[in-house]
Amino acid sequence: MTFLQRFFLIGIMGVCLSAFAGCSSPDYSRTNESTVFSKEENEEIMRLRINGDEFQVKLEQNQTTEKLRMLLPKKFRMHDLHQNEKYYDLPQSLPTNATRVGKIEAGDVMLYGDDTLVIFYQSFDTNFSYTRIGRIVETQNLAERFGVGEIQIERSN
Numbered sequence: 098m099t100f101l102q103r104f105f106l107i108g109i110m111g112v113c114l115s116a117f118a119g120c121s122s123p124d125y126s127r128t129n130e131s132t133v134f135s136k137e138e139n140e141e142i143m144r145l146r147i148n149g150d151e152f153q154v155k156l157e158q159n160q161t162t163e164k165l166r167m168l169l170p171k172k173f174r175m176h177d178l179h180q181n182e183k184y185y186d187l188p189q190s191l192p193t194n195a196t197r198v199g200k201i202e203a204g205d206v207m208l209y210g211d212d213t214l215v216i217f218y219q220s221f222d223t224n225f226s227y228t229r230i231g232r233i234v235e236t237q238n239l240a241e242r243f244g245v246g247e248i249q250i251e252r253s254n
Contacts, residue, residue: 127146135248146253147242150242151253152233157230161192161208164191169189171252173234173250183216187212195228198229200223203233204239205232216243
């Protein structure tokens with residue numbers, strides 16, 4: 098191989114390596130009115146102000162949460178049911194992938210049926226099926242913080 102051929106080959110390899118170095122994974126760090134995306138862990142967090150306290154909800158990555166982000170109002174009220182959950186009837190149906198969860202944990206955020214958003218503040222066993230939406234990150238004293246009756250929710254950030 099002549100000097101010119103080697104020089105040309107090294108130049109092409111350098112261009113190819115430069116092109117490949119420019120390729121990287123997409124930047125998942127984006128925000129909108131109700132969510133924050135963490136680039137490090139590629140996880141999505143929805144921030145909610147509930148009865149004046151700030152909560153972070155780590156969201157599942159599925160069609161249900163995608164549609165919920167677009168549909169969920171800025172402010173809404175959730176009603177109490179069975180002294181273990183708060184629920185909100187959504188204005189329209191969401192895509193579902195319901196499974197029997199077996200055990201509900203305090204902090205679980207789920208979809209019941211195709212149009213009822215539920216936040217659980219007590220842990221218990223269940224035979225019901227839900228579509229997972231996410232989970233409240235900090236669940237300490239959740240029952241006391243949610244209180245009895247209705248709660249006021251406001252999406253923040």
